[in-house]
Amino acid sequence: MEQGQDNIDCDLLIVGGGINGAGIARDAAGRGLSVVLCEKDDLASHTSSASSKLIHGGLRYLEYYEFGLVRKALIEREVLLRSAPHIIKPLRFVMPVDKGQRPAWMLRAGLFIYDSLARRELLPGSHGLDLRDHPTGKPLKPEFSRGFVYSDGWVDDARLVVLNAVDAAERGARVFTRTSCESARREGDRWVAVLRGEGAALTVRARALVNAAGPWTAHFLQTAVQQPSTKSLRLIKGSHIVVKRLFDHPYAYIFQHPDGRIVFAIPYEQDFTLIGTTDLDYKGDVNSVAIDRDEIMYLCELSSRYFRRSIVPADVVWTYSGVRPLVEDEAASASAVTRDYRLEFDKRGAPLLSVFGGKITTFRKLAEEAVDMLAPSLPVNGGAWTGKACLPGGDLFGAHPSNRSVLEFERYVQQLQQKYPWLPGALTARYARAYGTRTDMLLAGRRGLEDMGEEVLPGLYAAEVDYLMQLEWALTAQDILWRRSKLGLHMAADAEAMLDHWIRTNRTSRDKQADFEPPKSVASH
Structure with missing residues (x-):
């Protein structure tokens, strides 16, 4: 990806860091496209972290004849079970x-x-x-x-959102959190967009633009793109x-x-x-x-x-x-409102694809269809691939999705406990569920709890905080306690304030990210 100090050239700019935006970024990056994703808050800050936490067909939708x-x-339910x-x-x-x-x-x-x-x-x-x-x-x-x-x-x-973003980043995508897209306009065969983080502005020139802003989809079209939508939310x-x-x-x-x-x-x-x-x-x-x-x-x-x-x-x-x-x-x-999605594709000049609706269970299929739509206009290197790939940490018994990883998950936990016998059993189980095989990255070079750094909060060590901040875009206690995990449920009322204080006082210059600089990919460690 060509990049100057204040601008980036890419194939695809995605606005929205919920499940649909992250899923599209992952699929597109895996097909060889240069991708930029921006999210005005933290990843999964809104709708995508406020679900019923279910991967399901939607039994009650049968009453509304939503058989398709x-x-x-x-179908996606089993694909996702194997992949993560x-x-x-x-x-x-x-x-x-x-x-x-x-x-x-x-x-x-x-x-x-x-x-x-x-x-x-x-x-x-x-x-x-x-x-x-x-x-x-x-x-x-x-x-x-x-x-x-x-x-x-x-x-x-x-975590489903975050892992899609991690996979996208490891395949070359750039992920900017707490960064809004202020404007986007067509110039010739490109979109020229202005992104803004904490005071700094960045210009992105992209061959195509994806509007995956969730509840803000129509608002983004009207304000940043300055064109009305043919669909209403x-x-x-x-x-x-x-x-x-x-x-x-x-x-x-x-x-x-x-x-x-x-x-x-x-x-x-x-x-x-x-x-x-x-x-x-x-x-x-x-x-x-x-x-x-x-x-x-x-x-x-x-x-x-x-x-x-x-x-x-x-x-x-x-x-x-x-x-x-x-x-x-x-x-x-x-x-009774349909939970199915609609993709609105505007090809009047540089392509614009807007995502309307959807449910978390069908995000992967939505992303696949979205990139298939965009593919003729972009230099893709291959076809659909995510249906037969693990999300980061999901390769418990080999590189490819398998029934065994689902059916023998407890066996994997036991193997992890044998590998790290010094780790308390409850912590092993939590790490296995949160990070899967990436637990090895979190624990690399550590031989005892004394190597995990300070126990910042009960069961939360400095090593995990560093991991989440360096590799999963976490910046605040709320990111860590309520989105990267649900540890906040198990903590005292002042835990969030304590963790925020620890982050402010212990974050070194090495950890600080420059404006618009995403965390280094796990692949580089």
Whole structure:
């Protein structure tokens, strides 16, 4: 990539560091394109870290006849499980039969279709349950005696974004966080864009521009590009609550509600239960989305409808909210709006591709289709490749995605513990889930806890902080405690302030990044 002091020439400029932008950057860089990605905040700061943490086909979308979307998502579910078995894992869901809601025959029929729409190698199918003699029945009220169990997947959504960005960077992409795109205009066969970080401006000349700004997609077109879009977004707010663990078994629940919505209760971070989500049309500021009192009450009351233990707002230890930028399809309710994506391709001069809608499960397919669209206009070196490649750290038992990495993950954890016997078991398990085989990079040259540096917070050593800051674009305590990990849930209330203070006082000149300079790629270490 040709580069001057204040400008960069590249093939592709991507605006937006959520899952779609990072996924497109990874795919494009892997096809030999020079790529620049800019994100106005941290990676996965907004919608992409505010999901229900699920890789799933979307069982409830069958009611809206979204068979194509569900099938696409179910196919991707197994592709993603194999590619990132450290941050994605199988999860079994229990749906109690609730009298007055969808009848058992309808649930059975829906699950049969769900099991049949795509080939399954990793996940068992659905079947009925007698909740009176199954572990999942014990936390529920006695009137829920029947149910069904089926399979989907869990994902660490924010790490999924970061690992796509890491892979893109190692393939040559430049990733600029906390850097907004102020303007973009066509000049001949190029886009000329002005990026701005902390006071400094950078000019990027690109053959093509991708608008993956999520909830800001239409706004970016209108303000930075100064052209209207032919598609409109419907912003849907989804909120979640986290409470202390409600059950000891490894299953999740999917609950029906009289209003037609579906809510999940999911084992989370060992000690907690994640409950969500709401679906509400949103008209407020997308930069500051937060749960409101009515949403908290809604989720508490719905959960209390099923669980023996009554859940009240005082039980909530953490909440998060995000705005999903869905394609406006005139659906009557927010829950019914399609979760499929649309790609708007403007070829009037230098290509402009805008991403509308989508869901985290189909991000890889979206990215593949986006780069396929752009390919005729760009000097690509190859075709689609991400379907048969591991994300960083996912190569547990070899370079290629495999069923074994999913089915034998615990064996990998045991091997890691044998390799680093000085590492506490809980830390080994956490590193395995967060970093996979990249745990070796984090622990390279270390032979004991004394080599990990200061224990900045309980279970968080200086070595890990340095790793995240140098190789994963983390700059603040919030980046580390709430996006690169969920350690914040396990820490005291002042942990974030303590870590920020440590970062300010211990960051050396070697660690400081120049304006617009992304972290060095892991490949260079």
